[in-house]
Amino acid sequence: MSSMKLFPDKCDGCEECVSSCPYNAVTMRDGWPVFGDACNLCGACAEACPSGAIERPAATASPAVDKTSYRDIWVFAEIRDGRPARVVLELLGEGRKLADQTGQNLYAVLVGYGLGTLPEELIAYGADRVFLAEHPALAVFRDEPYAAVLAAAVNQYRPSILLFGATATGRSLAPRLAARLRTGLTADCTGLDMDRDSGDLVQTRPAFGGNIMATIITPGRRPQMATVRPGVLKPLQRDDHPGARFSGRGEVVRLTISDDLLTARTMVLGFTAEETETVNLEEASIIVAGGRGLGSAGNFALVKELAGLLGGAVGASRAVVDEGWISYAHQIGQTGKTVAPRLYIACGISGAVQHLAGMQGAEIIVAINKNSEAPIFKAATFGLVGDVVQILKELVGQLKTG
Amino acid sequence: MQIIACIKQVPDTAEVRIDRETNTLIREGVPSIINPFDLNAVEEGLLLKERFGGTVTVISMGPPQVETALREALSLGVDQAVLLCDRAFAGADTLATSYTLAAGIKKIGAFDLILCGKQAIDGDTAQVGPEIAEWLDIPHLTYVRSIDEVFPAEPARASITVSRLVEGGYEQASASLPALLTVVREVNEPRLPSYRASLRARTQGITIWGVADLSADPEHIGIAGSPTRVSRIFVPEYDRQGQFFAGSPEDQAKALVAALRSAGLA
Ligand SMILES: Cc1cc2nc3c(=O)[nH]c(=O)nc-3n(C[C@H](O)[C@H](O)[C@H](O)COP(=O)(O)OP(=O)(O)OC[C@H]3O[C@@H](n4cnc5c(N)ncnc54)[C@H](O)[C@@H]3O)c2cc1C
Numbered sequence: 183m184s185s186m187k188l189f190p191d192k193c194d195g196c197e198e199c200v201s202s203c204p205y206n207a208v209t210m211r212d213g214w215p216v217f218g219d220a221c222n223l224c225g226a227c228a229e230a231c232p233s234g235a236i237e238r239p240a241a242t243a244s245p246a247v248d249k250t251s252y253r254d255i256w257v258f259a260e261i262r263d264g265r266p267a268r269v270v271l272e273l274l275g276e277g278r279k280l281a282d283q284t285g286q287n288l289y290a291v292l293v294g295y296g297l298g299t300l301p302e303e304l305i306a307y308g309a310d311r312v313f314l315a316e317h318p319a320l321a322v323f324r325d326e327p328y329a330a331v332l333a334a335a336v337n338q339y340r341p342s343i344l345l346f347g348a349t350a351t352g353r354s355l356a357p358r359l360a361a362r363l364r365t366g367l368t369a370d371c372t373g374l375d376m377d378r379d380s381g382d383l384v385q386t387r388p389a390f391g392g393n394i395m396a397t398i399i400t401p402g403r404r405p406q407m408a409t410v411r412p413g414v415l416k417p418l419q420r421d422d423h424p425g426a427r428f429s430g431r432g433e434v435v436r437l438t439i440s441d442d443l444l445t446a447r448t449m450v451l452g453f454t455a456e457e458t459e460t461v462n463l464e465e466a467s468i469i470v471a472g473g474r475g476l477g478s479a480g481n482f483a484l485v486k487e488l489a490g491l492l493g494g495a496v497g498a499s500r501a502v503v504d505e506g507w508i509s510y511a512h513q514i515g516q517t518g519k520t521v522a523p524r525l526y527i528a529c530g531i532s533g534a535v536q537h538l539a540g541m542q543g544a545e546i547i548v549a550i551n552k553n554s555e556a557p558i559f560k561a562a563t564f565g566l567v568g569d570v571v572q573i574l575k576e577l578v579g580q581l582k583t584g
Numbered sequence: 585m586q587i588i589a590c591i592k593q594v595p596d597t598a599e600v601r602i603d604r605e606t607n608t609l610i611r612e613g614v615p616s617i618i619n620p621f622d623l624n625a626v627e628e629g630l631l632l633k634e635r636f637g638g639t640v641t642v643i644s645m646g647p648p649q650v651e652t653a654l655r656e657a658l659s660l661g662v663d664q665a666v667l668l669c670d671r672a673f674a675g676a677d678t679l680a681t682s683y684t685l686a687a688g689i690k691k692i693g694a695f696d697l698i699l700c701g702k703q704a705i706d707g708d709t710a711q712v713g714p715e716i717a718e719w720l721d722i723p724h725l726t727y728v729r730s731i732d733e734v735f736p737a738e739p740a741r742a743s744i745t746v747s748r749l750v751e752g753g754y755e756q757a758s759a760s761l762p763a764l765l766t767v768v769r770e771v772n773e774p775r776l777p778s779y780r781a782s783l784r785a786r787t788q789g790i791t792i793w794g795v796a797d798l799s800a801d802p803e804h805i806g807i808a809g810s811p812t813r814v815s816r817i818f819v820p821e822y823d824r825q826g827q828f829f830a831g832s833p834e835d836q837a838k839a840l841v842a843a844l845r846s847a848g849l850a
Pocket residue numbers: 472473474475476477498499500501502513514515516517518519530531532533534535536537540550551552553556568569570571598620705
């Protein structure tokens with residue numbers, strides 16, 4: 183029976199644990215905290231306790247692996263339109279840093295068919311070596327054969343860390359693979375670090391709709407798996423002669439693919455591009471987003487016009503998607519897309535936590551709102567207070583005249 | 585069709601506020617709701633049942649109070665509700681949660697389709713669905729925005745065709761049945777409870793299974809079966825102490841354009 187452990191001699195009854203519990207599971211009885219049925223053993227109370235009186239129960243039955251028999255960092259090289267997805271380059275940039283800090287190698291795993299010079303590309307962006315799985319049956323991404331190929335490679339080479347982009351593909355494939363490998367997976371990370379002492383990957387991610395951040399580790403199992411939000415990490419400069427800089431010599435290792443790995447019970451039948459979406463939101467470096475403050479679908483056209491002038495993509499709050507001014511594919515936030523562009527211009531958006539959860543990773547946030555108290559201004563780098571329609575017209579006019 | 589929908593009870597994160605003094609969540613009065621995407625999963629199950637017959641069963645793993653969520657699902661018209669409830673399940677991460685749900689689903693019996701929400705709004709991991717599929721060794725498709733065709737009747741070639749929301753557009757894909765789908769909001773508009781079903785739900789039994797009822801390996805459940813560990817929780821700082829531009833709309837626009845130009849963004 184596992185429950186949070188209280189050391190009564192250290193507890194001074196301050197009730198910090200009560201207010202820290204996201205599940206409302208801690209109550210006070212006779213001056214002591216009691217952990218109720220709703221307790222999920224998340225450890226928030228232990229973290230909040232100023233006197234160290236609460237401990238999370240240690241995992242006992244879980245068999246810990248021999249961590250020293252696993253090494254190196256792998257990045258799954260997701261391909262989009264025949265190129266590595268941008269997040270792959272970002273993962274290689276961060277992976278390079280972590281690998282150098284800890285004296286490990288950085289490898290990319292490339293799965294597909296007819297991959298041409300993509301391995302060299304990955305090496306130019308920081309990989310010491312590329313594992314290549316090429317087969318006609320792998321030409322189009324499908325979860326089952328990709329998971330099988332990756333699982334076989336992991337079992338053979340034993341990487342310590344395995345990273346994926348938190349894309350539709352990554353967030354579908356990584357959990358399937360993690361369950362097969364019986365290991366932990368941290369979703370949608372916004373920060374990665376190494377703990378020098380334990381060698382554990384320290385993974386930071388938002389939870390509760392971005393209201394809190396959690397740091398998560400996988401202390402007893404390997405590989406440590408994470409999906410990482412696109413746009414948060416920085417890619418390296420492309421380097422076409424990396425031989426001297428990196429420990430490997432840009433080796434490409436072909437994985438053997440036995441037929442039993444290729445079984446698939448799903449089929450991809452086609453793809454329809456979202457017609458109004460000129461740029462992929464998750465990878466756009468500029469996004470202009472509109473909210474209910476625009477007042478009408480007609481005014482929303484100004485958002486599109488400004489996005490067009492800046493070469494950016496168009497985003498929206500849920501309120502305007504619900505109004506039907508633009509399709510759901512443009513919704514940004516907790517129940518929409520998560521983006522981290524260099525520039526995010528929020529036009530007539532109040533900045534509800536659910537919206538902030540999807541865009542607070544942007545480098546520069548511009549907020550245009552008539553209410554100077556709107557929460558969006560808290561998140562903003564630059565604030566413009568006034569009528570959004572007037573201001574947008576001004577911006578469009580000034581950008582047009584150069 | 586035998587359909588199973590996985591539903592999770594979550595705190596309504598829309599109601600969660602941060603106490604800036606103590607940097608903690610203010611949970612007073614935060615209601616527990618059915619994860620919004622899971623309502624879409626339940627609705628899709630009910631729609632399929634209306635077309636093809638069969639049953640819809642909802643399953644959840646959680647503490648005793650999750651019964652309220654299951655009763656709410658019953659009032660929408662689902663046939664059966666199962667709660668996996670045991671202290672031994674507590675502290676589960678997605679791997680242990682998916683293992684436990686898979687064990688519960690096996691005990692329910694034969695099924696054609698499992699429906700999950702895209703993700704739960706408390707953790708936002710989106711992992712439990714695909715992980716259940718792996719434990720049960722069935723195919724899965726994520727981010728389903730519409731179910732286009734279903735061929736449930738041909739046992740050897742039973743299949744389902746869907747449209748999935750992916751970067752830049754929509755993918756059409758199919759899976760053989762049994763399969764697991766995770767659904768996004770736009771897949772449907774969840775119905776409201778019906779009067780008749782609500783009346784029935786009040787007296788309907790909810791099946792509760794503990795660890796002893798499932799043939800589950802203790803190594804894979806609860807905290808022991810959870811490889812990940814939360815080592816710290818903190819409140820993010822949104823306050824960027826940004827700069828307000830002054831003046832008329834024209835002046836403010838000028839200042840912004842200048843700032844964007846100097847950052848190389850315009
Ligand atoms: C479970 C759940 C999930 C959610 N997920 C999301 C999500 O993914 N994404 C999301 O965006 N929302 C989400 N929401 C909704 C969110 O809580 C807000 O309701 C929504 O973001 C509000 O959109 P808005 O800012 O456009 O509209 P409003 O909140 O109505 O804000 C409009 C703003 O425009 C300003 N304004 C009005 N007129 C003018 C004018 N003439 N000039 C300038 N400014 C003006 C107002 O001052 C106001 O600040 C979710 C909610 C729930 C419960």
